[in-house]
Amino acid sequence: MNKLLANAARDDAEIQALMSGVLGEVAPVSRRQFFKLAGLTGGGLVLAFYLGDSQVAVAQTTTDFAPNGFVQVRPNGDIVIFSKCPEIGQGIKTAFGLIIAEELDADWQRVQVKQAAVNPAVYGRQGAGGSTSIPANWDQLRQAGAMARSMLVSAAALEWKISEADCRTQNSQVMSKDGRSISYGDLVTKAAALPLPDVKTLKLKDRSEYQLFGKRYTGVDNRQIVTGQPLFGVDTQLPGMVYASYTKCPAFGGKVVKANLEAIKQLTGVIDAFVVEGTGLATEVLSGVAIIASSTWASFSAKKQLQIEWDETRASKDSWVEFMTQAQALAEKSGKQPLRNLGDVDGALKDSAKQVSAFYSYPYAAHATLEPQNCTAWFHDGRMELWSPTQQADSSLTLLAKVTGLPVDRITLHQTRVGGGFGRRLMNDYACEAALIAREFAKRQNAPVKLTWTREDDFTHDFYRVGGFHSLTGGVDNKGKLTAWRDHFITFTADGEKPVSGGNMDAEEFPALLVPNVTITQSLLNSATPAGPWRAPRSNAIAFAVQCFLHELAVSAKRDHKQFLLDLLGEPRWLTPGNYRSLNTERAAAVIKLATEKAGWGKKLKKGHGLGLAFHFSHAGHVAGVAEVRVDKNKKLKVIRVVMAADVGPIINLSGAETQVQGAVIDALSLMFAQQINLEKGRVQETNFDQYPLLRMPNAPLVEAHFIQSQYNPTGLGEPALPPLAPAIGNAIFAATGERVRTLPLTKSGFSWG
Amino acid sequence: MTTLTVNGSTHQINNLDPATPLLWVLRDHLGLVGAKFGCGIGQCGACTVHLNDAPMRSCLLPLSAAADQKITTIEGLASPDGKLHPLQQAWIEHDVPQCGYCQAGQLMSAAALLKQKKKPTDADIEDAMSGNICRCGTYLRIRAAIHSAAGNSSKIAAVVGCWTPSGVNESCDSTTLASEA
Ligand code: FES
Ligand code: FES
Numbered sequence: 001m002n003k004l005l006a007n008a009a010r011d012d013a014e015i016q017a018l019m020s021g022v023l024g025e026v027a028p029v030s031r032r033q034f035f036k037l038a039g040l041t042g043g044g045l046v047l048a049f050y051l052g053d054s055q056v057a058v059a060q061t062t063t064d065f066a067p068n069g070f071v072q073v074r075p076n077g078d079i080v081i082f083s084k085c086p087e088i089g090q091g092i093k094t095a096f097g098l099i100i101a102e103e104l105d106a107d108w109q110r111v112q113v114k115q116a117a118v119n120p121a122v123y124g125r126q127g128a129g130g131s132t133s134i135p136a137n138w139d140q141l142r143q144a145g146a147m148a149r150s151m152l153v154s155a156a157a158l159e160w161k162i163s164e165a166d167c168r169t170q171n172s173q174v175m176s177k178d179g180r181s182i183s184y185g186d187l188v189t190k191a192a193a194l195p196l197p198d199v200k201t202l203k204l205k206d207r208s209e210y211q212l213f214g215k216r217y218t219g220v221d222n223r224q225i226v227t228g229q230p231l232f233g234v235d236t237q238l239p240g241m242v243y244a245s246y247t248k249c250p251a252f253g254g255k256v257v258k259a260n261l262e263a264i265k266q267l268t269g270v271i272d273a274f275v276v277e278g279t280g281l282a283t284e285v286l287s288g289v290a291i292i293a294s295s296t297w298a299s300f301s302a303k304k305q306l307q308i309e310w311d312e313t314r315a316s317k318d319s320w321v322e323f324m325t326q327a328q329a330l331a332e333k334s335g336k337q338p339l340r341n342l343g344d345v346d347g348a349l350k351d352s353a354k355q356v357s358a359f360y361s362y363p364y365a366a367h368a369t370l371e372p373q374n375c376t377a378w379f380h381d382g383r384m385e386l387w388s389p390t391q392q393a394d395s396s397l398t399l400l401a402k403v404t405g406l407p408v409d410r411i412t413l414h415q416t417r418v419g420g421g422f423g424r425r426l427m428n429d430y431a432c433e434a435a436l437i438a439r440e441f442a443k444r445q446n447a448p449v450k451l452t453w454t455r456e457d458d459f460t461h462d463f464y465r466v467g468g469f470h471s472l473t474g475g476v477d478n479k480g481k482l483t484a485w486r487d488h489f490i491t492f493t494a495d496g497e498k499p500v501s502g503g504n505m506d507a508e509e510f511p512a513l514l515v516p517n518v519t520i521t522q523s524l525l526n527s528a529t530p531a532g533p534w535r536a537p538r539s540n541a542i543a544f545a546v547q548c549f550l551h552e553l554a555v556s557a558k559r560d561h562k563q564f565l566l567d568l569l570g571e572p573r574w575l576t577p578g579n580y581r582s583l584n585t586e587r588a589a590a591v592i593k594l595a596t597e598k599a600g601w602g603k604k605l606k607k608g609h610g611l612g613l614a615f616h617f618s619h620a621g622h623v624a625g626v627a628e629v630r631v632d633k634n635k636k637l638k639v640i641r642v643v644m645a646a647d648v649g650p651i652i653n654l655s656g657a658e659t660q661v662q663g664a665v666i667d668a669l670s671l672m673f674a675q676q677i678n679l680e681k682g683r684v685q686e687t688n689f690d691q692y693p694l695l696r697m698p699n700a701p702l703v704e705a706h707f708i709q710s711q712y713n714p715t716g717l718g719e720p721a722l723p724p725l726a727p728a729i730g731n732a733i734f735a736a737t738g739e740r741v742r743t744l745p746l747t748k749s750g751f752s753w754g
Numbered sequence: 755m756t757t758l759t760v761n762g763s764t765h766q767i768n769n770l771d772p773a774t775p776l777l778w779v780l781r782d783h784l785g786l787v788g789a790k791f792g793c794g795i796g797q798c799g800a801c802t803v804h805l806n807d808a809p810m811r812s813c814l815l816p817l818s819a820a821a822d823q824k825i826t827t828i829e830g831l832a833s834p835d836g837k838l839h840p841l842q843q844a845w846i847e848h849d850v851p852q853c854g855y856c857q858a859g860q861l862m863s864a865a866a867l868l869k870q871k872k873k874p875t876d877a878d879i880e881d882a883m884s885g886n887i888c889r890c891g892t893y894l895r896i897r898a899a900i901h902s903a904a905g906n907s908s909k910i911a912a913v914v915g916c917w918t919p920s921g922v923n924e925s926c927d928s929t930t931l932a933s934e935a
Binding site for chain 1: 831852853924
C-alpha cells in the first residue's frame with residue numbers, strides 16, 4: 001500500500017518533511033511563507049545581493065542574521081550558506097560554501113550548505129555550464145561572505161566600544177586586540193540591526209590570508225548520498241503523486257497520427273493516456289503520447305504496449321554512413337565558409353621542409369547521464385510547481401513560462417541535486433514535457449505528475465555531441481618549426497547557415513593564434529538530429545584531431561613532441577591580457593613541463609609501451625596530460641597511468657579538483673574508446689548501455705593530478721581536463737605501436753581492452 | 755498479497771503485479787528511493803540491493819522472487835542506531851561521490867564483497883564492482899575507499915600535488931604511486 005497515496009492531504013509541513021533535502025530553501029520557514037518572501041525580495045527576509053540599496057533592510061522577522069540571500073547566521077552559531085547554482089556532480093555546492101565561508105572566516109564544521117531557491121532576482125544567473133560557475137560568481141560570493149563578516153565585526157566593535165580596526169576574525173569568532181573574543185552566534189541580534197554596508201567598501205581577503213582554500217573537503221551532501229536519502233530529481237515524492245512516461249517518434253520530429261489509447265487505458269495501473277501535440281521544437285516539447293499510471297513500472301509497462309502511427313514526412317532521415325560519404329567527398333577541397341585566413345599557407349607549405357596531411361573523424365555521442373531525464377510537475381491553483389534536475393535553473397523559468405503560457409511569477413521551480421549533467425541538462429525539454437503533461441492531467445485530477453524517461457528514451461532523445469571531420473595539412477620548416485596550418489572542418493548544421501550547438505569551431509582554436517600562416521575553412525552537412533553541448537563543448541572533439549595532428553607534424557620533423565609544443569607556444573605572453581578566456585603561453589608551457597616531468601617524459605619504456613603527450617586550452621583552463629599505454633599485437637590496450645597538470649588558478653577544494661581531473665580522464669577515455677551514436681533513417685541505433693558501453697572499473701587508469709596554483713583568479717575545472725586526454729592516448733598508441741589512430745572510437749580501429 | 759522484508763521491517767504489498775521489479779516496489783510503493791533506476795536491463799548496477807546478503811539488480815528481480823526473503827537496501831546499510839557502515843564512512847572520508855547517483859549501488863556491491871571477503875585484492879574489487887557503472891568516473895576513489903574500509907594497507911590509486919608557478923611543491927598531500935598496474 002502506498003503510504004503517500006494513502007495520505008492525500010497536502011499540508012506544507014508534511015511536504016517539507018517528505019522533501020527535505022530535495023527542496024531548495026531560502027530560509028527555515030514554511031513553504032507557503034517562502035513563496036511570499038521570495039516574492040518580497042527587496043523588502044523582506046530574502047535580500048537581493050545586488051543591493052547596496054539602503055532601502056533594503058536586514059530581516060527582522062526571524063532571530064537569525066541573514067544579511068543577503070547567501071548567508072544566514074543563527075544564534076547558536078550554526079551558519080547556513082545557500083548555493084545558488086545547480087549541483088551536477090562538479091562539486092559546486094561544496095566549493096561555493098567554501099568561498100563564502102572563507103571570506104566570512106566561518107568555522108567550516110558549523111557550516112551547512114543548502115541549495116538556494118531558484119530566484120534570479122536574488123541570485124542572478126543560476127546555471128551550471130561552460131565551467132563558468134567559479135569565475136562568474138567569484139566576486140559575488142566573496143562579497144556575500146565579506147558583507148556578513150563586516151557586519152559581525154561592526155557588531156562586536158559596538159559591543160566592546162572599540163574600533164573595528166582593532167578586531168579580527170577567525171573560526172566564527174571576532175577577537176579584539178586586547179584578547180577578548182565573541183562568537184558569531186552571540187553577535188547575531190546586534191548584527192541584524194545594522195545597515196548593510198556598501199559592497200564597494202568591503203575588503204576582500206588577500207591570497208596570503210586564506211585559511212580554508214586548497215585543503216581537502218568532503219562533499220557537503222555526502223552523508224545523505226551514502227545513506228540513500230532523497231536528493232535527486234527522480235527521488236521526488238509528493239502526496240497523491242502519479243507517474244508518467246512519454247513516447248516520442250524514434251525519428252526526430254515525427255508526429256503522432258493516432259495511437260491505441262483506449263487499449264492502453266485498460267491496462268493495469270494506467271490512469272490516463274493522451275496525445276500531446278507539443279510545440280514542434282526538440283528543446284521544448286515534441287509530439288508524443290503520455291501515459292499516466294499509479295507507478296513508474298505500470299507506466300513503463302504500458303509504454304511497451306503502445307502502438308503509434310507516426311507521420312514522418314517532416315521527420316529526420318539522417319544517416320551516419322551517408323554523412324561519412326559526404327564528408328570524405330568534401331575532404332579533398334577546402335570549405336566554403338572561411339573561419340580564419342592569415343599569412344600565406346600555400347607559400348609556406350611550398351617552402352616547408354616537411355608537409356603532412358591527414359583526415360580525422362569522430363562520431364556522434366550521447367550524454368547518458370546516469371539519472372535519466374525526469375521532472376515532477378504539479379499544476380494547481382493556477383500555478384505550476386516543478387522539481388527539476390536542471391543545469392539551467394533560472395532560464396528554465398522563462399522557458400517554462402513560454403511553453404505553458406503562464407507568467408513567470410506563477411511558476412515555482414525547485415532545483416534538485418542532478419544525477420550528472422555533462423551539458424545534457426542545459427536543455428530542459430523534459431521539464432517542458434512534464435509541465436504540459438501535468439497541465440493536461442490537471443483537467444481530470446489535481447495531482448503532481450512525475451515524468452521519468454526510460455534509458456531508451458534517454459539515448460534516443462538526447463541533444464548529441466555531433467560528429468565531425470578535419471581535413472588537415474601542416475608544414476614544418478627546416479628548423480622544425482610549424483609554419484603552416486590548414487584545417488577544413490566539416491560539421492553539421494540545422495539551418496543551413498551556421499553550425500549546430502556544440503558543433504562549432506572557434507577561429508581562435510589552438511593552435512590558430514600561434515602559427516604565422518593559417519587557413520581554417522568550414523563545410524556544413526545538413527542534419528535534423530538535435531545537437532547540444534557535451535562536456536567541454538567543441539574542444540572535447542577538436543582537441544583529438546588537432547593535438548594528434550601536431551604530434552604527427554613533430555614526428556615528421558623528427559622533433560621531440562614536448563619541445564615542438566614549447567616552441568609553438570613561443571615567448572611567454574597572454575594573448576589578450578586580462579581576458580581569462582584567452583590563452584596564456586606561459587601557463588601553457590608550465591603545465592606541459594610539469595606533466596612531462598612527473599610522467600618521466602623521455603624515460604626508457606618496455607616493449608609495447610608508449611608515452612603520449614597533449615595539451616589543450618579550453619574553458620579558461622590550461623591543462624596538459626601524459627598517458628602511458630601498453631598495446632599488444634592483438635591491439636589490446638591498457639592505459640596504465642595518466643599524469644595531468646592543470647593551471648586553473650588557486651584550488652578551492654583540493655579533493656574536488658582532484659576528482660574532477662580523475663573524472664574527466666575517465667570520461668574522455670570512455671568516450672574515445674567505444675562510444676558512438678549511429679544514425680539510420682533518422683533514428684538513433686544505440687538504446688542502452690549494452691550498445692553504448694561506459695568505461696568500467698577494471699579499465700580505469702591510475703590518474704595523477706598536479707595543480708599549478710598561479711596568481712590568477714580561479715576558473716572552473718569541470719571541463720578543461722577532458723580535452724587533452726584523447727590526443728594523449730592517441731599519441732601514446734602511436735609511440736607504442738607506430739599506428740596512428742585518426743578515427744574514433746578506438747573500437748572502430750580494432751582496439752579492445754587488454 | 756505479498757510479504758516483503760526490507761531492512762528488517764515487514765511490508766504487506768497488495769494488488770501489485772507479481773512481475774513488478776523490486777526496484778519499483780521499493781521506490782514507488784515503499785518510498786525507499788535510495789536504490790536508483792539507471793538502465794532497467796541489469797547493465798548499470800545503480801539499482802543494486804541485497805537479497806539474503808547477495809548483491810542483486812533490483813530492476814530485474816520480480817516482486818514474486820523477493821517475497822519472504824531478506825532484503826537490504828542502502829537505507830538499511832547503516833546500523834539501526836545510525837552508526838554508518840565502515841564503507842559509508844570510507845566513502846565520506848575519500849569523498850567518493852561526484853553526482854552521487856550511482857553510489858548507492860556501488861556501496862551495496864562493495865558491502866556484499868566485504869561480506870564475502872574481508873581483505874579483497876584489487877582483482878577481487880574489480881571483479882565485484884565491474885557491474886556498476888559510474889558515469890562520473892569515481893572508480894579510483896571507490897577502489898581506495900573499499901581498501902580502506904577493509905583495513906588494507908595503502909594501495910594508493912591516486913596522486914595529487916600542488917605547485918607554485920616557479921615549481922615549488924606546496925605539498926598538499928602527495929603520496930607515492932603504486933608502480934605499475
Ligand atoms: S537499473 Fe538495474 S542495473 Fe541498471
Ligand atoms: S558519481 Fe555520478 S554516476 Fe557515479
